[in-house]
Amino acid sequence: MLIRVSGGGDALLDPLANADDAVGRRASTSEDVARLAGVSRPTVSLVLSGRGDRIRVAAATQQRVFSAAEALGYVPNFAARSLRTRRSRVITVIAPSLENPFFAEVIGAVKDAATARKYSTNVVIARNGREEASAIAHVLAGSADAVVIATHFAGNLDALRQLAKRRIPSVVLQQVGAGFPIPSVAVDLEMGGYVATRHLIGLGHRRIAHVTPPGAGAGRRDGYLRALREADIAPDPALIVETPNTLAGGSEAASALLAKPATAPTAVFAYNDQLAFGLLHGARRSAIRVPDDLAVVGFDNTVSAAFSNPELTTVAHERNRLTVEMLFALLDGAAVASLRQVVPVALVVRESCGTPRTERVPIQIA
């Protein structure tokens, strides 16, 4: 049951009602404000953009402008302003998904820095290469003054080159080919894979799986293989499992890996925390205890990693902070130490990888 609080307020809910109110439908313009305040349009612009404050306009005039703008609910038209100034004061972040909390964290970091500098932040989801291309085209069309590209779809090199050519401050969160003309902040994925796997080997594991989305770059896997090689463990192709980059994908990978006890791994290095959380779930479904029967290591050190059950051992990095620093240095036109940063990694040891399992290490001496 609806109760009318103020008479007729509900009428606005009917798209056809209030035809007589049509006067309010069109946004008011600086012309309207100027007329009401008895000044000219440039004066309105000056006052409302705050530049009339010390430099020029009389206090009384300013007051009239403010009142008029207030009364009319005036908001300067964004398109007109950015057409004229050639700037939007918008920063766009392009990400492949928001479900993966890692991206939520990058975005949050950029947003906070942007807000502090009076930029709006505008997040665009690009689920594939085509959507990424169209998001970049939108930036090239002038919809943003700077862009962070957190996707990793290959094949849009032309679009990236355009960003560089136009000198639009842009940061790509991925390793880019040497010689490719766009700033990047990339995590040292190979080293991440290496330290994660090495830690598991150090705990006594020999059968270590790697769970990864299909089509992922080679970085983490190369580090994983290097650690195995150093320990004289022959890589088992059956222990490298490709699965969709989702919680469900991780859960299914665990079921697959743990189906036959004879061939099951005693440890898994996951491509990222999200897959690792899926693995924790799948292991439990298979009545495999983590870390007692299976050690799990993730990647990214998302906030959730400290709150999962068990808490997740994972590879941490400071990509977010460096991304923000580089982006705003570029926007300020400041010198940037290196335009191709590689962020170091560090292992954060929590519960999911357990303590050394000496009982499983065959004693080789004597």
Place this chain on the structure above:
Amino acid sequence: MLIRVSGGGDALLDPLANADDAVGRRASTSEDVARLAGVSRPTVSLVLSGRGDRIRVAAATQQRVFSAAEALGYVPNFAARSLRTRRSRVITVIAPSLENPFFAEVIGAVKDAATARKYSTNVVIARNGREEASAIAHVLAGSADAVVIATHFAGNLDALRQLAKRRIPSVVLQQVGAGFPIPSVAVDLEMGGYVATRHLIGLGHRRIAHVTPPGAGAGRRDGYLRALREADIAPDPALIVETPNTLAGGSEAASALLAKPATAPTAVFAYNDQLAFGLLHGARRSAIRVPDDLAVVGFDNTVSAAFSNPELTTVAHERNRLTVEMLFALLDGAAVASLRQVVPVALVVRESCGTPRTERVPIQIA
């Protein structure tokens, strides 16, 4: 070590180099394309917007325009186009955070529907009322053709009224006061709180806590209290705990509630899944087993709820689907059945609330 792939490509990384390339710095305009193709600007516009296809322009002319645009990497200026057409083909979603996966899911739903209709989706994070007001002002400035407001900061009623007055298709994901002139899709929070609590009571629990962020609306709590009242359980103020709306907040609330075994609850109804996940973590930290020693129920049925450990019982709803339907109905100018939808809820029973705990139910009969 950097290896130059193509000669000089790296030079673009130096902001000061390539001064001679300055010709490429300014975006090319439809004027440039027209000149290169040997046609006029309106022809370029017609061809590239696809309307020249059947209606007017000769095939050969079209081909010349396409080639010229391609060669120049032409992208129509967004500000100019939307200034002229008074439309942006952008849909904005305003959300309070992306860390909470519930919002990521709403956004994803809107984005997929928008993409299918050739709208761009533009996510804006508003962490407080001021940021929310500024995000709405941006929409009022013409930056988007429609908006979904998933925040719940009170006090921006003026801004909402402006959206209504300007007939900008807008959907608020919250209960709005009856008579307030803006379409809304709200979950039946009271009923959600009721069914969750009632389920816990049915399992034999009597000491049931409610964990909620400070300043949250009364909806869920009212339902919680109604269920208690119906079961003749006197509400205990000490069992209603306010805590920040984060994983850490949930974890700390669990520690606080479980500190003294004498007064600890045997069940908790959490404000949302995120807090519930924090509770699961905090319970484990306190060596309290879920569901054996503590039953937990969440709210929202986020994807993660099916993958937590233990899997989370939670209140589900279909707000996302309804939101998308209403938004596009408004955009299409179609009739909308009701502009103030209340979405029904359903309890999804998983592991975290356990099975009936008959041992704790005092037998009242005989």
Place this chain on the structure above:
DNA sequence: TTGAAAGCGCTAACAG
């Protein structure tokens, strides 16, 4: 089938 003219709303430059 195409070109010429006009104007969206704003701000920057300059004149008064």
Place this chain on the structure above:
DNA sequence: CTGTTAGCGCTTTCAA
């Protein structure tokens, strides 16, 4: 201290 003039790049008439 304030008003006049002009133009950002696009699309939509209208005329040819």
